Amino acid sequence: MQLASITAAEMEQRAARMAADEVTACWVALGTGERWLGQQPAIGVHPPDEGDGQWRIAAGLLRLVGQRSDPARGLPPVCWNQVQDATLQDFVGWALAGRVVPRRFAECEKVWVGGWTAPAYLERARAVLIGEQAARRPIGAARRAR
Numbered sequence: 609m610q611l612a613s614i615t616a617a618e619m620e621q622r623a624a625r626m627a628a629d630e631v632t633a634c635w636v637a638l639g640t641g642e643r644w645l646g647q648q649p650a651i652g653v654h655p656p657d658e659g660d661g662q663w664r665i666a667a668g669l670l671r672l673v674g675q676r677s678d679p680a681r682g683l684p685p686v687c688w689n690q691v692q693d694a695t696l697q698d699f700v701g702w703a704l705a706g707r708v709v710p711r712r713f714a715e716c717e718k719v720w721v722g723g724w725t726a727p728a729y730l731e732r733a734r735a736v737l738i739g740e741q742a743a744r745r746p747i748g749a750a751r752r753a754r
Contacts, residue, residue, distance in 0.1 A: 614635075614644075615644075616643065616644040616647055619635060619644055619647070619648050620647075620648070623648050632649070632709075632710065633648070633649060634649050634650060634703060634710070634724070635648050635649065635650035635651075636650065636651055636652075636653055636696075637650060637651070637652045637667075638652070638653060638655070639653075639666060640652040640666050640667040645667055645668065646668065646722060646723060649668075649710030649722065649723070649724065650668050651665055651666075651667060651668035651669055651696075651699060651723070651724065652665070652666040652667035652668055653665060653666055653696050654666045662695040662696070662697065663695060663696035663697070664694070664695055664696070665691060665694040665695070665696065665698075665699055667690060667723070668723040668724055669690070669691040669694055669699060669708065669723060669724050669725070670688040670689065670690060670691065670711070670723045670724065670725045670729075671688070671689050671690075671691050671725065671726075671729065672686055672687075672688060672725065672729035672730075672732055672733055673686070673687045673688070673689045686732075686733045686736050686737070688713070688723075688725070699724070702726075703724065706727070707726060707727075708724045708725060708726055709724065709725065709726075709727055709730075710722060710724055711723065711724065711730060
């Protein structure tokens, strides 16, 4: 781990070099105010409180929350919420064990909008979306048949 200031452009260059070497990087920001947070696999952290001495995850670690889809209100079938109760020590252990992985939430390959989540959440989200697509097919076919 290295503490240094970096621009989004420098980060993108370094991330590309690491990816070419098949190295998964995780950038760490102090707090949540860095403009590049979410543009590469990154987390934001808060320094320890006086009591427990633990650095806490402030941004970039996401949990899948199911919800009922409501297109009229713009609600997708799944929603990703920020994990509020994890320590940096937890996160590092999970990342090294593969229990959390970087996830891109934007469709565009040129833009990283994402964070880290559990592979099980990714599988569950995929299953929900496949189910939603399958449920829409009969409705679309019925409309075309009219």
